[in-house]
Amino acid sequence: MNTTIKNRVGDQTTSFSTDSRRGFLRGMFVSVAAASVLAPIKLKADDAAILEEAEWGVKLGYPTNKHPYGIPSPYEHNNVRRVTELLSSGDMYASVAMSPLHEQEGIITPNGLFFNRSHGGTAVVDPDKYRLMIHGLVEKPLVLTLAQLKRYPSESRIHFIECPANGSTGWRGPQFNNLQFMKGMMSSAEWTGVKLSVVLADLGLKPKAKWMLAEGSDNSEMGRTIPIEKVLDDAMLVWGQNGEALRPDQGYPVRLLVPGWEGNLNVKWLKRLEFGEEPWHAKEETSKYTMLQPSGKGIRFFWPMEVNSIITSPCPEKPWTDLKKGDMVEIQGLAWSGQGTIKAVDLSLDGGKNWQEISLKGLILPKSWTRFSYMMKWEGKPLLLSSRAIDDAGNVQPTINQEVAKVGVESVYHRNSICTWEVKANGEVNNVHVRG
Amino acid sequence: MFMSEVKIPVIGTLLALSIAVSSAMAGDKIQKNVDGALIYPIKNNSYQGYAVNPQKTNGFNHGRAPTTAEIKAWDIDVMPDGTGLPEGKGSVEQGDELYTAQCAMCHGDFGMGGKGYPTLSGGEGTLKNQLVNPEAGDEPPSRTIGSYWPYASTLYWYVQSAMPFPNPKSLTNDETYALVAYMLSINEIQIDGEDLDDDYVLDRAKFLKIKMPNEDGFYPEVNGDVGSKEMSKYLNNADNFGQGTRCMKDCGDTPIVKIAYELNDFHPTPSTAKGLPKEKEGEEISEAQKIYEATCSACHANAAIGAPVVGDKEAWDTLLKEKGIEEIYKNGIDGINAMPPKGGNMDLSDEKTKIVIDYMIQAK
Numbered sequence: 167m168n169t170t171i172k173n174r175v176g177d178q179t180t181s182f183s184t185d186s187r188r189g190f191l192r193g194m195f196v197s198v199a200a201a202s203v204l205a206p207i208k209l210k211a212d213d214a215a216i217l218e219e220a221e222w223g224v225k226l227g228y229p230t231n232k233h234p235y236g237i238p239s240p241y242e243h244n245n246v247r248r249v250t251e252l253l254s255s256g257d258m259y260a261s262v263a264m265s266p267l268h269e270q271e272g273i274i275t276p277n278g279l280f281f282n283r284s285h286g287g288t289a290v291v292d293p294d295k296y297r298l299m300i301h302g303l304v305e306k307p308l309v310l311t312l313a314q315l316k317r318y319p320s321e322s323r324i325h326f327i328e329c330p331a332n333g334s335t336g337w338r339g340p341q342f343n344n345l346q347f348m349k350g351m352m353s354s355a356e357w358t359g360v361k362l363s364v365v366l367a368d369l370g371l372k373p374k375a376k377w378m379l380a381e382g383s384d385n386s387e388m389g390r391t392i393p394i395e396k397v398l399d400d401a402m403l404v405w406g407q408n409g410e411a412l413r414p415d416q417g418y419p420v421r422l423l424v425p426g427w428e429g430n431l432n433v434k435w436l437k438r439l440e441f442g443e444e445p446w447h448a449k450e451e452t453s454k455y456t457m458l459q460p461s462g463k464g465i466r467f468f469w470p471m472e473v474n475s476i477i478t479s480p481c482p483e484k485p486w487t488d489l490k491k492g493d494m495v496e497i498q499g500l501a502w503s504g505q506g507t508i509k510a511v512d513l514s515l516d517g518g519k520n521w522q523e524i525s526l527k528g529l530i531l532p533k534s535w536t537r538f539s540y541m542m543k544w545e546g547k548p549l550l551l552s553s554r555a556i557d558d559a560g561n562v563q564p565t566i567n568q569e570v571a572k573v574g575v576e577s578v579y580h581r582n583s584i585c586t587w588e589v590k591a592n593g594e595v596n597n598v599h600v601r602g
Numbered sequence: 603m604f605m606s607e608v609k610i611p612v613i614g615t616l617l618a619l620s621i622a623v624s625s626a627m628a629g630d631k632i633q634k635n636v637d638g639a640l641i642y643p644i645k646n647n648s649y650q651g652y653a654v655n656p657q658k659t660n661g662f663n664h665g666r667a668p669t670t671a672e673i674k675a676w677d678i679d680v681m682p683d684g685t686g687l688p689e690g691k692g693s694v695e696q697g698d699e700l701y702t703a704q705c706a707m708c709h710g711d712f713g714m715g716g717k718g719y720p721t722l723s724g725g726e727g728t729l730k731n732q733l734v735n736p737e738a739g740d741e742p743p744s745r746t747i748g749s750y751w752p753y754a755s756t757l758y759w760y761v762q763s764a765m766p767f768p769n770p771k772s773l774t775n776d777e778t779y780a781l782v783a784y785m786l787s788i789n790e791i792q793i794d795g796e797d798l799d800d801d802y803v804l805d806r807a808k809f810l811k812i813k814m815p816n817e818d819g820f821y822p823e824v825n826g827d828v829g830s831k832e833m834s835k836y837l838n839n840a841d842n843f844g845q846g847t848r849c850m851k852d853c854g855d856t857p858i859v860k861i862a863y864e865l866n867d868f869h870p871t872p873s874t875a876k877g878l879p880k881e882k883e884g885e886e887i888s889e890a891q892k893i894y895e896a897t898c899s900a901c902h903a904n905a906a907i908g909a910p911v912v913g914d915k916e917a918w919d920t921l922l923k924e925k926g927i928e929e930i931y932k933n934g935i936d937g938i939n940a941m942p943p944k945g946g947n948m949d950l951s952d953e954k955t956k957i958v959i960d961y962m963i964q965a966k
Binding site for chain 2: 191230240241243244247248249250251253254255256257259260263268286287295299301306307308310311314315317318319321323335338339340341342344346347354360365367368374376377379380383385386387389393394395427437438440444446447448449451452453456457458460461462463465467468470472476477479482484510512513516517519520521522531550554556560561562563564565568569571572574575576580582583584586595596597598599600601602
């Protein structure tokens with residue numbers, strides 16, 4: 167028996183190139199169909215994965231105390247964040263690790279796969295030495311320890327965080343042929359913390375306070391100016407991410423959460439909040455995170471992430487090359503808006519000539535990823551799949567032409583135009599642009 | 603009503619076993635399942651998410667007031683009107699020396715960039731550039747301190763709090779003034795009509811007279827009484843930045859542009875395979891390598907920075923001949939130029955630092 171198992175395992179490890187696996191699956195479908203007609207003859211194509219005892223079923227698994235902190239299956243080793251030097255300014259410290267959106271399910275990103283943009287590396291903050299200072303135009307300036315901050319009443323909210331440079335390599339044309347690098351500068355989590363308005367209610371904002379500076383304690387002292395209207399609406403001081411402490415990459419032990427707004431405004435390793443009468447014009451409000459327009463003038467601040475969507479299945483990493491003609495298949499993806507709640511998603515099968523409204527699925531929450539879904543029969547004919555999101559603030563995702571006509575191609579940030587996948591007759595999927 | 607919404611036969615069968623009860627929540631008839639649990643009706647496919655505790659949430663007395671010294675220590679931001687700008691002074695020449703020693707390895711000579719890090723100078727007259735067609739000779743805009751930054755206050759604040767990149771918060775006020783003076787001079791910015799020559803000494807009073815060339819290059823206005831009003835107008839109208847239209851039929855031509863130059867420098871190499879990678883023998887990571895990766899690789903893994911690159915035998919051999927191992931150890935422990943002592947990792951003992959240096963010299 168053991169020999170058989172070893173052989174089976176041996177076969178498995180050697181047959182793991184994608185193509186041979188697909189070939190194997192196709193063979194299996196055929197044999198199942200044949201079996202229903204010709205049963206009960208035993209066929210050569212009987213699946214060894216069923217007929218032979220599985221290796222993991224004939225010995226003890228690993229003990230419950232092996233991983234005090236659980237880890238993913240070793241077989242998921244390719245479900246990881248990835249980097250490219252192109253999106254790193256000189257090194258891997260002022261850089262971004264892209265989230266593998268093609269492997270994500272639902273609307274929550276596992277903490278280890280959350281995209282990570284930092285401006286001076288990931289700070290590892292000692293929680294016992296953590297202090298948050300709130301000062302400036304408040305009646306009662308405040309210093310809090312982490313434990314004191316956590317004494318405030320908490321709320322948990324699901325929100326995406328997206329870097330405004332997400333998709334920025336597409337301004338001039340398509341360049342990446344994968345979902346991870348096209349749209350992987352975003353992720354989503356359930357964040358737990360206290361609303362800033364709750365903390366401020368006791369501190370007493372002075373009437374002249376119009377702006378807040380949020381500053382991180384990391385190497386880069388990343389800081390941004392935020393208008394008081396947003397601070398008092400839904401901004402939060404968060405310490406929890408998907409049921410556990412924030413990961414260092416996400417600002418452990420405390421980050422600012424500014425739901426729906428540019429990722430960098432959600433300042434990590436938060437150290438200081440100062441209230442003032444004038445905006446600060448911090449370093450990330452100059453050559454970065456401003457939007458240069460064809461007029462030669464720059465949009466000074468651009469806070470919310472606009473309505474957007476992307477089809478995540480199929481995508482270049484998850485093609486339809488294993489499908490047979492006539493197979494039912496689900497097209498699904500993510501829609502989101504930093505200015506509201508997703509109201510509808512339209513799908514085009516012909517690159518945007520004709521559209522139909524399709525279903526949303528799962529939780530539909532404000533400033534949150536929202537899943538959409540459409541079932542269709544695959545006929546092995548080329549398609550151009552595009553999705554278009556609409557939010558309840560009245561925003562409709564623009565075409566590439568509509569967006570470029572307004573902001574040109576040198577804005578760097580806030581590219582939210584419609585994305586299109588070319589699905590070839592053989593099921594391969596490529597990134598293409600509908601433009602011109 | 604609920605029954606009519608059920609389309610899947612197997613659930614229909616289940617419901618046949620369930621009992622109708624009246625719901626206290628909405629008065630709707632809802633069903634109980636075989637286990638006694640409620641079966642909830644789905645209405646308009648919508649799901650109302652968050653409940654909120656409506657109790658009053660003020661009256662907290664956590665924490666304490668910061669002391670004056672504490673605020674002074676942390677509140678080092680500098681605003682365009684000069685709020686927060688400390689006293690100090692430094693000359694262009696001093697700035698040049700500091701720049702050469704601590705900045706040029708990343709930002710290039712005279713701020714010309716070219717090593718992956720931001721370019722700091724040049725770019726005048728390029729802001730209207732749109733790189734649409736490189737073959738037609740289109741050039742991108744260059745957003746530098748001189749061509750783009752609206753306020754010099756940002757420059758002072760940035761350098762003082764976050765530079766040099768591997769060793770931030772290490773410059774004195776005078777050194778920051780000198781570096782700012784140098785960076786303004788390489789951008790040919792005048793102060794009060796005066797060129798910033800080598801012997802020009804920048805101080806607080808002169809700093810407050812700086813007007814950056816592109817100060818008026820941004821909108822919407824946010825300073826002064828305007829506050830966020832103009833921003834609100836801008837952001838509330840998606841026509842400003844690309845509003846779509848919800849055309850459903852015959853929406854026009856759809857010319858397709860395919861990838862012309864595919865970018866594929868990705869790490870790790872993309873794959874969706876599940877099979878386990880073959881274990882490689884002898885790849886145990888040494889402690890020295892771990893320390894190197896955490897502390898030293900920011901500079902020593904990148905040929906552009908000018909520090910000897912790990913794996914570059916020739917560079918290290920030259921250094922060993924020039925200085926000898928003891929001086930290399932000493933520089934590693936005490937720091938040299940832009941490199942902080944022990945690469946900034948003060949937890950390292952001298953002995954550990956030497957072991958890491960040995961690793962860096964010997965690594966292939």
